[in-house]
Amino acid sequence: MSAFLETMIARAKADKQTIVLPEGNDERTLAAAEQILADDLADLIILGSPDQIAGAGYRLDGARIIDPLTSELRAPFAEELARLRAAKGMTVDEAMALMDNELYFGMMMVKMGEAGGLVSGACHSTGDVLRPALQILKTAPGASMVSSFFIMNVPDCDLGHAGTFLFSDCGLEVQPDADRLAQIALNAEKAWASLIDDADPVIAMLSHSSYGSAKNDDADKVVRATAKVKELAPDLAVDGELQLDAAIVPEIGAAKAPTSPVAGRANVLVFPDIDAGNIGYKLVQRLAKAEALGPILQGIAAPVNDLSRGCTAEDIVGVVAITAVQAQNK
Structure with missing residues (x-):
């Protein structure tokens, strides 16, 4: 592990943040979550079916596991999303349908203060991650682009x-x-x-x-x-x-x-x-056998970070640590 990553992990532990992981159906994400929780690096919200996640066999004690399809947060999130996108003509029914999508649900968790940041992309494209981030969180003050x-x-x-x-x-x-x-x-x-x-x-x-x-x-x-x-x-x-x-x-x-x-x-x-x-x-x-952490998104109003679809569980741990430090700075 690089000195940089050791520093990120130490800083993350010093002021724990809540990070949402939307890809609870991904084995690498669950393996990373197990390590993050064991190391007390961040508080985690994992999205997905609680039964399927429990059946994967990872030690996830302390994680908040939420199924977007059944959560009581769906209605308030949909109402707020419809309000945010009213100028684009979005209705509450349309917003409710988007709550089936774990990335939209996860972005709303960040928007509504349930989490300080989000890490995804192990099994989603950058466009899939970026689209709801820009629609819901928008760009940071002073940033003209992401x-x-x-x-x-x-x-x-x-x-x-x-x-x-x-x-x-x-x-x-x-x-x-x-x-x-x-x-x-x-x-x-x-x-x-x-x-x-x-x-x-x-x-x-x-x-x-x-x-x-x-x-x-x-x-x-x-x-x-x-x-x-x-x-x-x-x-x-x-x-x-x-x-x-x-x-x-x-x-x-x-x-x-x-x-x-x-x-x-x-x-x-x-x-x-x-x-x-x-x-x-x-x-x-x-x-050069370099440690490559990213892609990290810059210019979004809250910490949302992408992953390469070829990432390892260790890569996810590193990006979660960086996201936690960014959340501290917010």
Whole structure:
């Protein structure tokens, strides 16, 4: 386990939060829940059939197990959802039908204060998780969009923050323009600051070009995004466009971008599009044996986090710890 994850778990335990796990029909979720409860990391609400969950054989003493199909919370949740979506024409009957969906029910638990955050995605797509989050919880104040990030912990690495990096966006925003790329960087800065309190964010806006070494529209997009971030947050340590090696390796940064305040010491890496981000995080995860925690959603008004459908029970424990820390910050 990385030092970062140990810190997240310690912080989660120090001020326990209630996290809802909608995927009570998933074995990995139940195995993770057993570990979370044994370690006293968070209070849990697990959604699903109590009989089926009990029959799976996991030790879940202390968890609150709720069946969305029979819960007495269905009616008040449906009424509130209909009110929230009234401008879109939603009726109470339509909202009641959505309470059959464990993700909508779980988001309403967060909205109504029954839980501080939600973790899902082991057997749902990112779109399935994001849709009810945006409809019910909406974006955070000051955020114009939702994006995602991974915390990457690279073993035996002295780059970044002792081997810890934030990669964004690797899972949600496909082809951001310059303005949206700037917002991803601003979201990433807030995410880093909320989770890591012993190092300031140092943000590199990545490209295949460093300081004009290539001239094309893709590189220019990153240049314009960097200028936008500096305009909106002039005190941030942010620079671009930078190639990956120039961003994180001190001697290469000094050679390729000697005047940069960021080159060679970046710990937050903002990728130009989802292709670069998704390929990049998976390369580091598989070849460098890095711990990859995410995708964590940023820009939603309450902590809601996605999981890769290839996640392990240990991955779920880590994301629950991060979600609990985010809930503390709220």
